[in-house]
Amino acid sequence: xxxxxxxxxxxxxxxxxxxxxxxxxxxxxxxxxxxxxxxxxxxxxxxxxxxxxxxxxxxxxxxxxxxxxxxxxxxxxxxxxxxxxxxxxxxxxxxxxxxxxxxxxxxxxxxxxxxxxxxxxxxxxxxxxxxx
Numbered sequence: 001x002x003x004x005x006x007x008x009x010x011x012x013x014x015x016x017x018x019x020x021x022x023x024x025x026x027x028x029x030x031x032x033x034x035x036x037x038x039x040x041x042x043x044x045x046x047x048x049x050x051x052x053x054x055x056x057x058x059x060x061x062x063x064x065x066x067x068x069x070x071x072x073x074x075x076x077x078x079x080x081x082x083x084x085x086x087x088x089x090x091x092x093x094x095x096x097x098x099x100x101x102x103x104x105x106x107x108x109x110x111x112x113x114x115x116x117x118x119x120x121x122x123x124x125x126x127x128x129x130x131x132x
Contacts, residue, residue, distance in 0.1 A: 001099040002033035003106045010036050014064055015078060015109045018042060022049040025060040025103070027095055034060065034103050046124050056087040058096040060103060062110070067131050077131045080110040086117050 007025055014020040022040040027033070037059065038052050049063055061081040069075055082100050084093050104110060112130050116122035 001027065001095075001102060002031075003103060004033050004035045006036045007034055007103075008106055010039060011062060011107045011109070014062060018064065018076075020064070022052070022061060022063045024052050025062075027058075027060075027092075027099065029092075029095065034099070046127065050119060050122070053083050054085075056085055058085070058088045058092045059083045060096070060100070062107065063127070065127055065131055067128065069132070075131075077111045078109055079127060079130075080104055080107065080113045081122055082113070082115045083122070084115070084117055 010020065010023050014023060019042065020039050021042050021044045023036060024038040025034050026037040028035050040049055040052065046063070046065075049061070053059055053061060061083060063079045063081060065077050065079055067075055067077070082096065084096055104113070114122055114126070114130065
């Protein structure tokens, strides 16, 4: 599975310049490559991000989560989310599962990985608990 250069460039911008809040990636099966499907502005919320994931199709996503620690320090964690809803096609789930590790290696700087099959597995409470 090839990875389009835009995927790496957008991720680099998210990581270093913080010009994006999230990026949703999609596998184009015909071209056999991962491409950028949607990019979230820094002002967009976690709800905006969650709503950008399709209910019945797999996706990869990266989310830049800002939070304040108990010591009152401003911190950020970059999450990689493998979105694979139960209602997605079996073939699609297999393609995303088998390509995930290779794709993740292309994105240097991911701090936390989540696998989610429905919205409860990647809710804001889950993100907050994993970030600390």
